[in-house]
Amino acid sequence: MKKVIVAGVVTPKGLGDALQYYITTKLLNDLLPEAEITLMCPDLINSLFVFENLSINAKLVDLNPAGYLAFRRLLRSSFPLKKHKSTSVKTEITKKRRMKSLRKYLKIIKVIRDTYEKYFTFYNADRFISSVFLRDCRFDAGMVGGHTLGDIIYRYITQYDVFNSVVSGPLVMSPISISKVGLEHFGRGGSIFKKALMVKRLSHSLQKLDFIYTRGPLSLEILRYYLNINEEKTGMALDSGFGARLLSNSFATSKTSARKKRRIIIVPRRDYFYVFNREKLYPLYLKSMTDFILWLSKNFDGEIFLSSQNLVSDAINDINRVLRKRGNNLLLKTLQIFVPTNLVDACKLYSSSDMVVTSRMHGGITALSFGVPVLFVLPSADTKLLDVLSFLGLDINSFLVDMFDVNSLKTENFVSKAENILENLDYYKKIVGFAVNKALPTLELPVKTLIKLSE
Structure with missing residues (x-):
């Protein structure tokens, strides 16, 4: 080969x-x-x-x-607009004509594609x-x-x-x-x-x-x-x-040596609600997340981080906005935000935590790979997480909050699941570590x- x-x-x-x-x-x-x-x-x-x-x-x-996008780019390149030092009227007219022709052809392609794709594809x-x-x-x-x-x-x-x-x-x-x-x-x-x-x-x-x-x-x-x-x-x-553990053997072993307080990572997301037309549930999701953060601030002696798997997280901004609206400015000063831009920083973050609450599956998978218990907040109908938990032999009910289910998103139910893991951290670390090592x-x-x- x-x-x-x-x-x-x-x-x-x-x-x-x-x-x-x-x-x-x-x-x-x-x-x-x-x-x-x-x-x-x-x-x-x-x-x-x-x-x-x-x-x-x-x-x-x-x-x-690729494909249709390649054709559009090819079409654009067939209408080169050369820069001229002279700004004569003739040059400006030529530019406008070329741009008009380009927009015309692209519009025709788009109309044909949109109409055609209701029934077929290219x-x-x-x-x-x-x-x-x-x-x-x-x-x-x-x-x-x-x-x-x-x-x-x-x-x-x-x-x-x-x-x-x-x-x-x-x-x-x-x-x-x-x-x-x-x-x-x-x-x-x-x-x-x-x-x-x-x-x-x-x-x-x-x-x-x-x-x-x-x-x-x-x-x-x-x-x-x-x-x-x-x-x-x-x-x-x-x-x-x-x-993820293959990236560095030192991540998992160094997580408790550099700090004294426990650490919880929260990874929210917004796009799922809009992609799958469940946007009406997003305010309830935000309320549950912020209620959970407030509960942590009163009952948990440790560090609370907001993070993301992508460079930009609208959900983090939304949570901050809700907390500010509810008059929790003091909490905002202690709530830490860290968005890793690369895999190494992400692995360091997740492996340094004691628990992760995430609406991003691979943020949770990274944590699980280092033996960190995870509470996933994802749709139960989205097969990917059920696949992972089932293959590991982990109890789905213990590790999943259905983000598309109103009852699951109620604050008391959400907090109850998170609290169960926090109160039994050693137990959950043990069963998560055993399950991952067995399947590795x-x-x-x-x-x-x-x-x-x-x-």
């Missing part, structure tokens, strides 16, 4: 996605040292800051632009254009980085097919989840015919892969019985994010499967 690609379907600017890509690349380096690795994903070059202080032993390739065109942009890329084998297959089915179909077109040998999928709430949301847009067509194409694209790993049993069932993927080509493995050997399964299929 000579050339191996690690292909990501989304940008690594989100630390959870970056972590999965990095761990997959590192495992390939460790288990297949003779291979030439290439990491390819959207917007990679502009996102390299997330890998600061880490060594990536791989070539880096941007997956931009699948063949996008796949062809993407393949042309990657025509010089050829690999002997490949790994598709872990992700959650959700409402934007079309993007995944196109990229799976493009990755398959540039790999001549085996192509293995790192652990993924298939989001029920995402698929339901996808079904609400467009026609019934388009939904059926997309699901059929998704199944066809996945069948081209040589082996697909899921994060747990729920997605495995969807993969086999809803998308009709051969049972012999599917399996389960630990999410790649649990390899499966972290290498996808890479080992790729090696076996390449023999």
